[in-house]
Amino acid sequence: MPIAVVPLSEAHRHFKGSKKVIQTTLPLAAKPASRPALSPNGGSTSARNELFARFASRIRIDYDLTRRLVSYQGNKSTPGFRWMKYKEGFSTRLVERLLNIGGGDRVLDPFSGIGTTALTASRMGKSATGIEIMPIGNLAAGAISAVANGLSSGTLTDASARLLRHIESGEADEKRRFPHVRITRGAFSQQAEEEIARARTFIAGLSDTFLATVLEFACMTVIEEVSYTRKDGQYLRWDPRSGRTNSTRLDKGPLPTLGSALKRRLDQIIADIPAVKRTHGGPSPELIGGSCLTELRNLEEGAFDTVITSPPYANRYDYTRTYALELAFLGYDEQAFKGLRQALLSATVENRSKRDELSEIYGGSDSLSRIFEMVDANAALAEVLTILRAHADELGNRNVIGLLLHYFTEMAVVIAELARVVAPGGHVFMVNDNVRYHGEEAPVDLILSDFAEQLGFRCKTIWALPRGKGNSSQQMGRFGRQEIRKCVYHWQRM
Ligand SMILES: C[S@@+](CC[C@H](N)C(=O)[O-])C[C@H]1O[C@@H](n2cnc3c(N)ncnc32)[C@H](O)[C@@H]1O
Numbered sequence: 001m002p003i004a005v006v007p008l009s010e011a012h013r014h015f016k017g018s019k020k021v022i023q024t025t026l027p028l029a030a031k032p033a034s035r036p037a038l039s040p041n042g043g044s045t046s047a048r049n050e051l052f053a054r055f056a057s058r059i060r061i062d063y064d065l066t067r068r069l070v071s072y073q074g075n076k077s078t079p080g081f082r083w084m085k086y087k088e089g090f091s092t093r094l095v096e097r098l099l100n101i102g103g104g105d106r107v108l109d110p111f112s113g114i115g116t117t118a119l120t121a122s123r124m125g126k127s128a129t130g131i132e133i134m135p136i137g138n139l140a141a142g143a144i145s146a147v148a149n150g151l152s153s154g155t156l157t158d159a160s161a162r163l164l165r166h167i168e169s170g171e172a173d174e175k176r177r178f179p180h181v182r183i184t185r186g187a188f189s190q191q192a193e194e195e196i197a198r199a200r201t202f203i204a205g206l207s208d209t210f211l212a213t214v215l216e217f218a219c220m221t222v223i224e225e226v227s228y229t230r231k232d233g234q235y236l237r238w239d240p241r242s243g244r245t246n247s248t249r250l251d252k253g254p255l256p257t258l259g260s261a262l263k264r265r266l267d268q269i270i271a272d273i274p275a276v277k278r279t280h281g282g283p284s285p286e287l288i289g290g291s292c293l294t295e296l297r298n299l300e301e302g303a304f305d306t307v308i309t310s311p312p313y314a315n316r317y318d319y320t321r322t323y324a325l326e327l328a329f330l331g332y333d334e335q336a337f338k339g340l341r342q343a344l345l346s347a348t349v350e351n352r353s354k355r356d357e358l359s360e361i362y363g364g365s366d367s368l369s370r371i372f373e374m375v376d377a378n379a380a381l382a383e384v385l386t387i388l389r390a391h392a393d394e395l396g397n398r399n400v401i402g403l404l405l406h407y408f409t410e411m412a413v414v415i416a417e418l419a420r421v422v423a424p425g426g427h428v429f430m431v432n433d434n435v436r437y438h439g440e441e442a443p444v445d446l447i448l449s450d451f452a453e454q455l456g457f458r459c460k461t462i463w464a465l466p467r468g469k470g471n472s473s474q475q476m477g478r479f480g481r482q483e484i485r486k487c488v489y490h491w492q493r494m
Helices: 008-013 019-023 046-058 092-102 116-123 135-149 153-169 190-204 209-222 258-280 292-298 324-329 334-343 355-361 366-376 379-390 399-421 444-454 473-479
Strands: 059-061 106-109 127-132 229-232 235-238 286-289 304-309 422-433 435-437 440-442 457-464 486-493
Touching: 046 059, 046 379, 046 444, 046 457, 092 116, 092 304, 092 422, 092 486, 106 116, 116 127, 116 135, 116 258, 116 304, 127 135, 127 292, 135 209, 135 258, 135 286, 135 324, 153 190, 153 209, 153 258, 190 209, 190 258, 209 258, 209 324, 292 355, 292 399, 324 334, 355 366, 355 399, 366 399, 366 444, 379 399, 379 440, 379 444, 399 422, 399 435, 399 444, 399 457, 422 444, 444 457, 444 486
Parallel strands: 059 457, 106 127, 106 304, 127 286, 304 422
Antiparallel strands: 229 235, 422 486, 435 440, 457 486
């Protein structure tokens, strides 16, 4: 990958937004005194500055790392991946680039999403494994695989026509009605409810599992389109027709019927079949459903050469809320929602500590205790947590303190497991964003790279995107405009 080496003065711009530092052309390592002495809240930044100084020569701004490459946008016209808008994904082109750097035949993604890494690696002739906790991701990856390997164009065309006829005039089994949970109630018109029930009845009656997977997936990708709600960043916004009282801000206008939205999707899938067979035909990746915190345990030592992954960011984003409609469609009830929310890597204010649970999974091993000690001893993390604790009363939600501690603890466990399953000389590439709470930056890239170095990797490079992420308007009002780094880290197993 061609890397535009960038003067450190530029890289500094991405750290805490200090204007003073932009002007210096000397590496921070050589001139630590030029860092601001105090944090926006009056606390110390020395531990973070020290950590930055340690990694400064390895942070590069890579002008080729565009948002398009690092986000799902790059997949918008890619057959297979374009069937579902999974905004949390990265592009197949990014995976290709990183695989060309990492090489090796055995590829893993422990946070697999819709399987971009696993499917791209498989297509490149590698043996690939993905672990994903949300059934949505594996259903999408499974549908792409099913189209590539198990389904003929004729079978899908015929079944699609029968499904669309059934939606128009078939029976609806009472048991197949959309299984609403609190956060999905009011999402559909009566007509849409009826059509969804008919579609679910038809799919439940299919014996061909490949076909059932693809049709269920196709329905799942259009239920938002036919609903009174829409994903909007962290939340769902609601059209007043949903009957929700605080829902006046979204006007979705005339909605398509399920039949018409589904027909468009199925036509797209059918049109993509030859391309998907060409690119993804052949060995399918292994897609493991479950949490990588438990599933990585079952993988053999040294079993992989390259990991390409993007964990959830520590930014309060709640996958279970964003994908509430899809999860309910797949049968998640209130209990299952709660369970999934807690089992996901901690990134929301609702997550509780998993330390006890991890101790059980890892059988109270010494190495786990050492991982917890490593997290607790991390000076940069402690610095952020101390400041946030001192300002707990001013935080919008004081659980962000727990969020950060849980996030770094769980990521440390994941990194330790990666150090076990990646063979010596193997590579880890990780896409992640830094975060900022109450004006305090948690340099996720530096803290995780520090963990990685303590756990058996060498951090080779932290590639930063040319443009970081702006802070929220609330934080901007209080602390001024500050960009935080969006990065791809490259670690090599020693
Ligand atoms: C940033 S997305 C990765 C998207 C992926 N790179 C792609 O292209 O589709 C993070 C993923 O991690 C998953 N996840 C969260 N906690 C997990 C856990 N404990 N184990 C496995 N996957 C998890 C989320 O459901 C989400 O799909």
